[in-house]
Each structure stands twice: as C-alpha cells, then as structure tokens.
Amino acid sequence: MKSPSVFNHSSPHVQANTDVAKVMLQVLLALLPGLLVIFWFFGWGIWIHLGLACMTAIACEALVLKLRGKDVMLYLKDYSAVVTAVLLVIAIPTVAPWWITVFGVSFAIIIAKQLYGGLGYNPFNPAMVGYVALLISFPLQMTIWLSPFTEFGFVESVNIIFWGFDAHLSVDALTTATPLDELKTRLALAETVSEIKMSGIFGAIAGIGWEWVNLAFLGGGLYLIYQKVISWHIPVAVLSGLFITALLFYLIAPDYYLSPILHLFSGGTMLAAFFIATDPVSSSTTPKGRLIYGVSIGVLIYMIRTWGGYPDGVAFSVLLVNMAVPTIDYYTRPQVFGYQKLDDTKEE
C-alpha cells in the first residue's frame, strides 16, 4: 500500500492569510498620509531623513541578526525595523543634521530592540527610546523646526542636512519653535493662552501645519482600526485620557490651560494614540488592560506638557507606561468561560 508523504503537523491545518510583514506593511501604508502632510508643510527633509533612517535600520538589524546567528532575510522581511525607522523619523525635525537620524535609529534598533532579544521581546517602544536618547543628548538639533510653508527646495534640504546651515541663510528666519514650545515658554512668562494664540502660528484648531499632521495620522489610524490591524481600545483610551484631563483644567482656568481640542491636535498626540502606543509588543494585551494603559498615557502626556520640562510628553509617557505593562496585564486577565471569577488565591 502506498503511503503519502505527510507532515505530522498539528491542527489547525488552515490559517488566515496574514503574517507579521502584512501587519507592518498596513502600518506603513497608514503612515503615508501623515508623511505627505509633513512634506507639504516642512519640506523635502522628511524624505531624505526617511531614506537615511530606513537604510540605517536595515543595516543595523542585519548586522545584529548576523551576529546573533539568526536568519537575516527572514527577519528583515517582517518590516518591523522599517516601521521603527519611520516612526522615529516623523519625530525628528526635517532640517536636523543627518547624523541625528543615523544615531537615533541605530540606538533604537540595536539597543532598544535587538539587545533585548529582537522582534517581540522589547519591553519598550524602540522608536520612542531612540527619540528620547536624541532629545536628551541633542536638545538643540531636536527642537529646531522649519516654519511651515518655508520656501525650501530639495537642494537646500540636502545642504542643510549634510553640511549644516548655509551661510546665506539665517537660522531664525527659517525656523520657529513648535506651537507647544511657544505656548509653554510664553505661559511661563505669564501671558494668557488667548494672547499667545494671536501670534500667527495657530490655525483653525491648533498650530498651523501640526493640526493637519494630526488629522492625517487620525485618518491613517482609523484605517488601521477599520482593517482590524489595531483594536480601538488603546487609541480611544489615550485620546480620552488626554481630553478629559485637559477639559477639567480648561474649565477651571481657560486662560492658563490649553483647550482639550488644542491638545488633541498638537504635537505627537495622534501619532502616539494610533501608531506609538498601539505597538503590540510593548503595550498591554488584555481588553481592560489596554484601556488602563491608554488612559495612563493620555494623562501622562497632559501632565508632562503642562507641568513637565518638555513641551511634548508623548515619548516619555509611552515609555513610562510600557514599564507598567506586565503589572497591568497580570491584574486584568479576562474571565475565562465557565468561571465566576479567576481564582487568584492560587497565585504564589
């Protein structure tokens, strides 16, 4: 009797048409509108940095995988390094020098991701670790943003990124503080919010340019929820945590505290809510845990923005709550079917 060549494979024998690479590609696709808006307002620099970041990420990932004796091509093809690179680049000013991106991405991939064990094992969001490393080490380069709509071509961008500011150009003429930065500095000088908002860097909802960046990431994020790449829990929790806290203080003293809408559409809010906090590896995985995790990030963003030393607090908030994830997950286990309540007394 003939015998077919069978694999002793365990059930199930069918699988959904999905893999890590497809998930990551969806995320990249959802980031595209935001990237286009950044390009529109802040110039060619975004693409140059993006190219640099992707090359650095792939090179670092390949190097460490090789050193660790892993299948380099298999892991490169999951696109997770590229996603980290893109998320970090979005947070870097478009006129920052090239080595900022190279250093930040290398730090993110090598230290924050691979040294912890690579894909799936990093307790902290690699892009945010890279960003914080840059922000602490090079605060000057990390806070100079081009004023929106500056006439700034491709050649000028290349010049500024690779050779520093052109002698003919004045730094002050081209760049400006971000709206959140401006608000923070001038609120400290006892000006009211409404006075500061007259300064001409604000649009209909929030800072000119930034409001559109946030809207674009909101759109991309909704696409991810629609495609079931992410669940609604974390974004909704982050945004409502931020919104409700902001609303509370705004109602008490609208002249000294920013409006909740301004918070939602400023800085990295939408990017954090839909793309950073939702990083599956470093976020909470239980339904209830995701809500606690998200709200904590939202509240922390508000606290750092309002009372902290930095104008935006997205990266610090995410990293701080990343630390709490194992504890959150432990205490928010769902009730198993057929149990009244999980027996916690059995825990050691």
Next chain:
Amino acid sequence: MTHAKPNLYTFAGGLALKGHKTLSNQRPIAQLPIPPQLVIPIQEHIGQITEPVVKVGDEVYKGQLLARTTGKISSPIHASSSGEIIAIEHHPVPHPSGLQAQCIIIATDGKDQWLTPPRYQSDYLNKSTPQLLQKIADAGIVGMGGAGFPASVKLSPKQSIDTLILNGAECEPYITCDDLLMQTHAQDIMLGTEIIMQILGAKQCFIGIEDNKPKAIEAMQHALKPLGKNNIEVVVIPSYYPTGGEKQLIRVLTGQSIPSKAIPAEFGMLCHNVATAYAIYHAIAYQQPLISRIVTVTGSAIQQPQNIDVLIGTTIDDLVQACATDPANIPHLIMGGPMMGYSLKHIATPIIKTSNCVLALEQALSPPAMPCIRCGQCADVCPVQLLPQQLYWYAHAKDMDKIQNYALFDCIECGCCSYVCPSRIPLIQYFRYAKQEIWAQEKEQQKSDHARQRHQAREARLARQKAEREQARAKKKQALKKSADNQSDDPKKAAIAAALERVKQKKAKQTTSTDE
C-alpha cells in the same frame, strides 16, 4: 409544552470561517462496493478496550459480535460485512499519536451476509428504559460527533435531564456528513430523537443547525411536522466557528454557560450528535448494530469530493480511490476537519465509528514561526476567553504551575488562536505539549507518592515488628527472670527467707497489739 426561542445567545471570540462545504455537499451520498479487506480496531470509543470473541480463521457474518465489552464504559465491536478473520494484529489506526493498535482484519467474501438481517419492529418504543439502553449498548453505539463516548452510558446520567440538545451545527469547514445525513434521513433522526427523549424523560429538545445548511434545515423541519411534537424545535443558528462545541452550542441555544469542569447534565442538559440519534433509531427499531457511517471525503487534493456511506473498517485508500484520486498524490492527509483534525501518516488507516471526515490538502502549512509580537488577536478569538499568548509564553518557559493558573485545561483546542496568529506560531501544539507534560508529571507524582507510601508502610511495619520482637523478648526475659527468681534459689535460702518472713510478721503483730 411549547418552548419558543425568541432569541439566541452568543459566546466570546470565535471566527467566521470560509466553509468549503459546497465542495462535497452537492453530490448524493455514494455507496462503495464491499472492500476486499476490513480493518476493524477493537477500540473505537472512549473507555475500556474490548476483548475479541473471534479468532483467526473464523467465518463471520455481517453484524456478528467481534469483540465484547470488558467494563462499564465500553462498547462492543461488530463485523461490518461477512468473511473470514485473517488476522488479529497491530495496524495503523486513526489516532493523533500515529501509533498502531490491535485490529481484527476480515477478508470479505462479497456476499455481505447478515447474521440476523435487520427487521423493523413497529412497537419498538414499547420497552422499558433499561431494555432500550441495553439495546443501544449491545449495538455498539458511541457518540459520532468525534468523542466516541458510549451512548448508553451517556444516556443514563445520575441527574434528571430536562433538555436534550441535538447537535447538527457541523461548524468545521469542509465537513458535510451531518448535512447530508439530515438532508436524506431527517425522519430517522427525528425518530431517534424521540427515543432519546423517552429514555431521558426530557421535556424539550433543541436541534441546532447552522444557517449554511438550508436544505438540511428544511428537511428536518419537514420531518418534524408529522410527529406532531411541539416540544422539539429545529433552531437555525449562525454559521460561526466553534458553535458546534458542546458548551458553545448550549450557550448559543439556552444562554447557559456550563462552568469549567462541570458537565451539562448537572444543569439538566444533554448533548448528542444527529448521527448518533440516527444510529440509535436503527439500533432500537431494526436491532441493527453500528457498522457503517457517512464520511465526507474532501479537500483540494481530492478529484471528486463527496460523502460516502462507509462500512466501519474500510481503509482510507479505498475511499480516496472511490473519489477518483490516486492515494499517492495526496501531500497532506487529515482525519477530521481542518481546525481540529489530525495528520495521518498511513493511507491504510481504517474508518472508525467516530471518523466524520477525510480531508486531503494539497499542501501542509509549514511556515517558519516568528516570535510572538503580543498582538493579542489570539485572545480576541478565543471562545473560552483564555490568553493564548500568555499560555504560549509559559509553555515555552515550561512553567507548568503558571500555565495551569491561566486555565490551560479549559482550552478546547479549537484552533482559532493558531489560525489568526500573524507570527504563525503553532499555539495548539504548544498547549497539547504542556497538557501531556502535566499529565506525565502527575503520573510521575502518583508513582513517587505510591513508592513513598510503600516505603513508609514498610518502615512502619519493620519498626512495629522490631518493637513487637523487643516486647516479646522483654516479656520472655521477665518471665525467665521470674521463674529464675523462683527456681534458681536453693531450698536453703528459701527456707531462711521464709523463716525471716515469719519472724517479721510476728514482730509486726506484737507491735500492733502493744499499741492497743
């Protein structure tokens, strides 16, 4: 008594899977010529193994008893056709382990001659419950949905049963044997349901059928009408995996969540498969043992997928050949459905009472598993609301205490988590491994406990014997001493002692008298 079902309930998780049902349910049920050889395992059920009552060289008739039960939870085996017993030996059987087991092999004579041909008895219901149960036990009926638990045992629960649930959900993709059975033999299933309800004294019955089987639903509703029973209801349920799981189906139909480790009977409910009801009807009304069943032969590697009425013991190569397929061209052979079935190593494996589907796929999944990215999709689809990613983590770390805290043993191995995993981790394989490991540890523990108890008993016995010996020796010594005291002294000494004693007594008397 009318039990209207205004609405259905849901359970958490689950998947809407592509059915692939039309592949096999468009053709009528095929009949096979009698295969030249039948390989009949002596264990086709859960419980004690049977004991062959025939020997090599015996001529057997169709329906003749081949192996008898050896315990309370067991089920007899009958010959599926007439012929000669040519061997009783180890042979590949349908089992996930891929191991061989004892089988009775019949070379058929082609006459298909019955020992006692099935004869319809119109007064079949006119019997006592023990008599009906005995007939079901004698006919070798086991649960045909997959578990293979002896039906007569399941039908005599300690608890009183209020509701019978008949499972016609057939939620796994590809499988259509129950669909075809309901389409073609709805009346027999209904009559079987009546018998089961009489045995149990059940007040009502829900027959759950997924809405992807409109023809079966129609046939069942049509067969229900002439019975004139308004306490039996055909309930159309959504096609959603794993609705056909016992506890999931009960949840959908009644809203009752059966607790972990509890059985439905504790809640006055009992669940049976439609094919079992059909077999019970034939056992009671025709005295016919369970020697055939309908099997779906399907999958991308089968040229002509269809359902076949198969004699128990027919080997799978006979089946696939009947579907115009060369057995050598099957890359991946599965017994059961794609979600819960198991790979078969041998094409010569026989069909048994619980085999519902032979699935032949063009390729096995063997994608490289990537690390878990904790996306949590597995937890979202788990119908038991477990956290598969945590279970995987603990299985990986071999932390068998933690994994039990995360309710590993409530996993029904439905496969939903593995199905959706973007990292393609064979989660179910890890969970099975962990279960095996824990069972092995428990066995080991029992063994060592037993050994320790024996050791302690021996120590105690030795100590006791020693103590007894010591005691005996001491007694003896004392006795010896006493007798030595009495005997070894020479008479002189004794005489002196006696004299002294007398003097003492005298003195004592005098003193007392002077005192007075």
